[in-house]
Amino acid sequence: MSGPVESLVNREYKWGFVTDIEADTVPPGLSEDIVRxxxxxxxxxxxxxxxxxKAYRGWLKMSEPHWPNVVYPPIDYQxxxxxxxxxxxxxxxxxxxxxxxxxxxxxKLGIPLTEQKILTGVAVDAIFDSVSVGTSYKKQLGEMxxxxxxxxxxxxxxxxLVQKYLGTVVPPSDNFFAxxxxxxxxxxxxxxxxxxxxxxxxxxxxxxxxAQNTGQFERTLIVADEGAxxxxxxxxxxxxxxxxxxxxxVVELVAxxxxxxxxxxxxxxxxxxxxxxxxxxxxxxxxxxASERAKISWTQVETxxxxxxxxxxxxxQGDESVGxxxxxxxxxxxxxxxxxxxxxxxxxxxxxxIVSKGISSGRxxxxxxxLVKVLPRAANARNYTxxxxxxIGNRCGANTFPYIDVQNPTASVEHEASTxxxxxxxIFYCKQRGLNTENxxxxxxxxxxxxxxxxxxxxxAVEAQKLLGISLEGSVG
Amino acid sequence: xxxIRGLHASAGDTEILKGIDLTVEAGEVHAVMxxxxxxxxxxxxxxxxxxxxxxxxxxxxxxxxDLLDLEPEERAQAGVFLAFQYPVEIAGVTNAYxxxxxxxALRKVRGQEELDPIDFLELLEEKLKLVGWGPEIMQRxxxxxxxxxxxxxxxxxxxxxxxxRLAILDETDSGLDIDALxxxxxGVNALRRPDRATVVVTHYQRLLNFIIPDFVHVLVDGRxxxxxxxxxxxxxxxxxxxxxxxxxxxxxx
Numbered sequence: 026m027s028g029p030v031e032s033l034v035n036r037e038y039k040w041g042f043v044t045d046i047e048a049d050t051v052p053p054g055l056s057e058d059i060v061r062x063x064x065x066x067x068x069x070x071x072x073x074x075x076x077x078x079k080a081y082r083g084w085l086k087m088s089e090p091h092w093p094n095v096v097y098p099p100i101d102y103q104x105x106x107x108x109x110x111x112x113x114x115x116x117x118x119x120x121x122x123x124x125x126x127x128x129x130x131x132x133k134l135g136i137p138l139t140e141q142k143i144l145t146g147v148a149v150d151a152i153f154d155s156v157s158v159g160t161s162y163k164k165q166l167g168e169m170x171x172x173x174x175x176x177x178x179x180x181x182x183x184x185x186l187v188q189k190y191l192g193t194v195v196p197p198s199d200n201f202f203a204x205x206x207x208x209x210x211x212x213x214x215x216x217x218x219x220x221x222x223x224x225x226x227x228x229x230x231x232x233x234x235x236a237q238n239t240g241q242f243e244r245t246l247i248v249a250d251e252g253a254x255x256x257x258x259x260x261x262x263x264x265x266x267x268x269x270x271x272x273x274x275v276v277e278l279v280a281x282x283x284x285x286x287x288x289x290x291x292x293x294x295x296x297x298x299x300x301x302x303x304x305x306x307x308x309x310x311x312x313x314x315a316s317e318r319a320k321i322s323w324t325q326v327e328t329x330x331x332x333x334x335x336x337x338x339x340x341x342q343g344d345e346s347v348g349x350x351x352x353x354x355x356x357x358x359x360x361x362x363x364x365x366x367x368x369x370x371x372x373x374x375x376x377x378x379i380v381s382k383g384i385s386s387g388r389x390x391x392x393x394x395x396l397v398k399v400l401p402r403a404a405n406a407r408n409y410t411x412x413x414x415x416x417i418g419n420r421c422g423a424n425t426f427p428y429i430d431v432q433n434p435t436a437s438v439e440h441e442a443s444t445x446x447x448x449x450x451x452i453f454y455c456k457q458r459g460l461n462t463e464n465x466x467x468x469x470x471x472x473x474x475x476x477x478x479x480x481x482x483x484x485x486a487v488e489a490q491k492l493l494g495i496s497l498e499g500s501v502g
Numbered sequence: 503x504x505x506i507r508g509l510h511a512s513a514g515d516t517e518i519l520k521g522i523d524l525t526v527e528a529g530e531v532h533a534v535m536x537x538x539x540x541x542x543x544x545x546x547x548x549x550x551x552x553x554x555x556x557x558x559x560x561x562x563x564x565x566x567x568d569l570l571d572l573e574p575e576e577r578a579q580a581g582v583f584l585a586f587q588y589p590v591e592i593a594g595v596t597n598a599y600x601x602x603x604x605x606x607a608l609r610k611v612r613g614q615e616e617l618d619p620i621d622f623l624e625l626l627e628e629k630l631k632l633v634g635w636g637p638e639i640m641q642r643x644x645x646x647x648x649x650x651x652x653x654x655x656x657x658x659x660x661x662x663x664x665x666x667r668l669a670i671l672d673e674t675d676s677g678l679d680i681d682a683l684x685x686x687x688x689g690v691n692a693l694r695r696p697d698r699a700t701v702v703v704t705h706y707q708r709l710l711n712f713i714i715p716d717f718v719h720v721l722v723d724g725r726x727x728x729x730x731x732x733x734x735x736x737x738x739x740x741x742x743x744x745x746x747x748x749x750x751x752x753x754x755x
Contacts, residue, residue, distance in 0.1 A: 448590075449553060449554070450588075450590050451590050451592060453550075453552055453553065453574060454586065454589070454590040454592075455592075455600075455604075456551075456573070456574040456575040456578065457550050457551075457574055457575075457577075457578055457583075457584050457586075458578055458600075458604035458607070458660065458664070459575050459578040459579050459604050459607035459608045459611070459664070460575060460603060460604060460607050461573075461575050461607075462575075464603070464607070468592070468595055468599075468600070468603065469592055469595070471594070471595070472592055472593055472594030472595035472643065473593060473594055474594070475594035475595075476594075
């Protein structure tokens with residue numbers, strides 16, 4: 026964490042920063058001027074600035090939520106630097122200079138050497154390969170009318186789309202972190218799939234290496250127009266370090282009538298050292314809005330972060346819309362996770378499925394928090410929730426907080442929950458057949474998560490399985 | 503092949519094995535019998551290295567190698583197989599995946615190449631016949647929703663695939679009807695080889711009608727009180743364990 030502190034100590038406080046538009050960072054702290062500066066640096070149109078300012082003014086009146094089942098020291102929002110130009114990190118000369126522990130993990134994950142170099146910040150020429158691959162796919166997408174670009178680019182190139190959909194699912198006033206994000210977000214991704222178009226590939230697989238440095242306040246907006254279909258992959262199995270401790274991203278999905286959006290996440294933010302020091306706080310707002318006959322499906326595998334606070338949700342606004350949430354959340358060491366989903370049934374004959382698998386080990390604490398709400402108009406709404414927790418060892422915790430609010434008598438809501446412990450006997454059984462402890466745990470845990478992994482695109486699922494094994498290494502002494 | 507000398511073991515503060523001496527040679531089948539609570543299953547689990555038991559004295563050697571010094575998986579890799587009295591369920595992991603992982607773990611130790619799913623399926627086909635199963639069973643999760651008999655058959659199937667040097671069957675007959683018993687026994691008999699040995703732990707003589715032992719040992723209160731040929735089992739059947747314990751057998755709870 027020396028980065029921000031160092032720059033704070035070494036920098037002269039500049040009153041005239043508004044004119045200092047070429048600087049790499051802005052002074053720490055948040056004010057209306059900082060919001061204006063961020064917007065100016067990104068050369069945003071007026072509507073974006075107005076939107077950010079409104080969010081900021083709203084944020085001032087809000088307070089940080091403390092209902093999640095997590096514990097952390099108070100965050101001083103005036104000590105955070107809200108804008109830093111990308112790629113301030115000095116590139117390493119070779120892989121040998123990178124953290125050997127990180128490299129070991131990459132090897133276990135089977136990440137190719139070139140990718141390892143990019144991830145650790147080694148300057149490589151080979152990156153041009155992936156850029157050119159990316160470019161050719163981009164061309165193919167462009168011919169189909171699919172827009173896939175950075176959020177900043179979208180603001181410049183497609184302001185009408187951004188203006189039309191930004192904040193329609195997660196308004197800035199939604200919650201404290203969403204408001205903060207709306208005021209200061211740095212960058213993120215934008216996707217638009219036109220009417221009736223089926224996106225021919227999983228978006229981001231081929232681009233993930235290029236989507237670096239999106240910053241701590243990431244903003245993603247995905248719009249699938251009528252009858253469109255898109256699968257989006259977020260994240261990377263490689264452990265990601267960041268000098269910024271607080272991450273507050275917002276993801277909005279808009280599925281217009283008959284559209285399908287599949288959003289898959291594998292996240293492995295740095296979880297901190299054994300005592301949890303230096304780990305990322307990941308406070309994320311993810312939500313989708315499904316029009317009639319639309320479908321939104323969230324699949325997430327969360328193994329990282331010191332603290333995770335995240336509830337990918339679906340507003341089932343249109344009749345016959347479908348919402349799904351498949352989640353694996355793993356905590357080890359000192360990690361804390363409070364995660365789950367919200368399914369808001371507004372339309373008739375809406376259906377939702379929730380499958381949550383929480384795995385706790387070490388001294389980790391894992392909470393599932395889920396809301397199923399059926400509004401009066403939502404006749405024949407159906408929900409099925411399955412919420413399983415697995416404990417490894419004696420010092421971890423698992424909690425389930427289901428909230429069910431049904432206001433229509435024809436609705437059917439099912440909730441199943443289970444808690445199990447990886448028993449000594451289960452591990453011994455595997456060991457007796459010749460498998461070592463780590464392979465045994467990995468196998469048992471992967472079996473436990475099978476229903477979620479099968480929702481992930483194949484390649485992602487294989488990575489996620491490996492990741493799970495690595496995340497739980499050393500969890501049983 | 504297997505040499506147990508003065509083996510003492512306890513669970514918590516309770517000593518269960520109080521000095522076991524037993525020698526098993528290649529090609530032999532030994533039956534270990536005894537009343538409930540005599541330490542039969544403990545002996546089986548201690549040989550496999552179950553962490554719930556602490557060895558407090560004695561030695562166990564397999565082909566001269568100190569077994570007690572090895573982790574459970576290393577013992578398995580050295581050729582020790584335990585057919586569990588209560589096979590464990592593993593949800594979400596198919597029988598095929600589990601067994602192939604185990605098989606490949608052993609191959610890896612022996613410096614052999616791992617088998618891919620297709621080659622493994624071929625190998626399975628023949629082994630499945632041994633226990634009278636079709637391939638469907640391999641797509642079910644390990645022991646999940648299996649009946650008691652199916653679980654025991656699954657143990658025998660695993661044994662057939664892993665081809666251990668030393669197979670220890672822990673009360674494999676308990677809870678089996680006569681047909682299942684026959685299938686299990688046929689499986690064990692089919693796997694008898696001059697270079698392998700089997701230790702059958704059982705309460706009842708009935709399994710020994712199907713698996714004919716070369717030697718029978720009677721375990722009472724953590725010690726082997728009598729050893730003999732297969733006739734000893736019949737004698738026990740006729741006279742009951744009271745004959746050797748001098749007291750009526752405690753009824754299982």
